[in-house]
Amino acid sequence: MILTLIYQAIVLLFCVVLVWEVFTEKKFARQLTAVVVLVPMLLRLLMIK
């Protein structure tokens, strides 16, 4: 259980960094790249997949 919480905290950190990347990246293509990485991270954070 503690391991799962630590794992989710790490994934949450990645999600925050990726969302930050979407807001700060100037090129739309790079924003989309962050989105592609963000989707599986969110699914993991929510323990769906």
Add this chain to the structure above:
Amino acid sequence: MSIDRHRPLSIGISLLITAVLVVLSARSFQVQHRDEVLYPSDGLTRAFPLSEVNPHLAGTAGDTEVYVYEGSAPGGSVLVLGGTHPSEIAGYMAPVLMIETLHVEAGRVFIIPRANASAATHNEPQEAHPQHIVIETAGGSRSFRFGARFTNPVHQWPDPEVYVQPISGTTLAGVEIRNLNRAFPGIADGNLTERVAWAITELIRRESIDVSFDIHESSPEYPVINAIVASEVSQEIASFATISLQLDGWEFSLEPSPPNFHGLSHREWTDHTDTQPILLETANPAMGRLRGPTNAELAVLGQDDQYVKAAAIGAINVPFDEEGISIERRIARDLVAIGAIVEAFNMLNPERAILMGGWPEPAALMEDGLGRYLAPARDGTSPR
């Protein structure tokens, strides 16, 4: 770094795409967490969750339904286990067909169609397996999940580098810690897979089950195929049944349960219970390494040009032609084998005879199709 205030449109579009992709993919994955509705025959006398046997399963994704059919006359008892590996779809559908058609005159029949319920909630990465198969019935289409070999890692993680089987000390690849058929006899308060394994083993002990079946499928190139696997305590009934089946034109090989390969259902039920264990294997091209395009049609019809070519050069262990090996044929093999083995048990133990039936004859099943014998969907089509 600072937020560029001149690009709100592209940020908005990116976040909208994220939300849409997450919602669509989450919905797709979560549908597989819903159990299909089964419609037991009126021969069902009771059903209970496996957590009644092992309370450590209560509220977990490993809890699963046990269906019990009791005859009016006393007799022996049988356990039929399906979905030990939910990717072996006929191994799930054969018990489902039993649940929806079975009548027992003497003795008791226990059926667990989704032995590893957690493994039914996802499918194997990189296998391109379908999430569901669809069977047309008189009342509309019914869909059944095509699951995975292993417990869902959302429910049990992390895997170790090496799995040391707790009872025997046998070492296996780490992922095997989520394989129900490596977890027997199980541990009551172990990991999720071990809890399920313990509950099934304990059910066999508690109910003094005479004959226990574990139904599987494997690739046509696998050496133990179209087989009845029996241990030293079930060799006698399995031998009688194999001869009887071969006389009726059914090709089955009789394989021994390896005495030193621990964690397998037939091995551990032999060593830890008084039951006579049997494992059945049919050939499913959807599981093979040589297969072509992988989809629900392949899992149901069992037709694959690559396997026709492989059979022509002798690269597989079962006959395979353009007709393929349909799910009806695979289920028919399982049911005819169960019938023959129970008949052999009855012959050797007439005081504990188990009289059961109700499922279709093999020829009728293969001719009419599975949907003809499954109960019609009563609440519209199953979720997909």
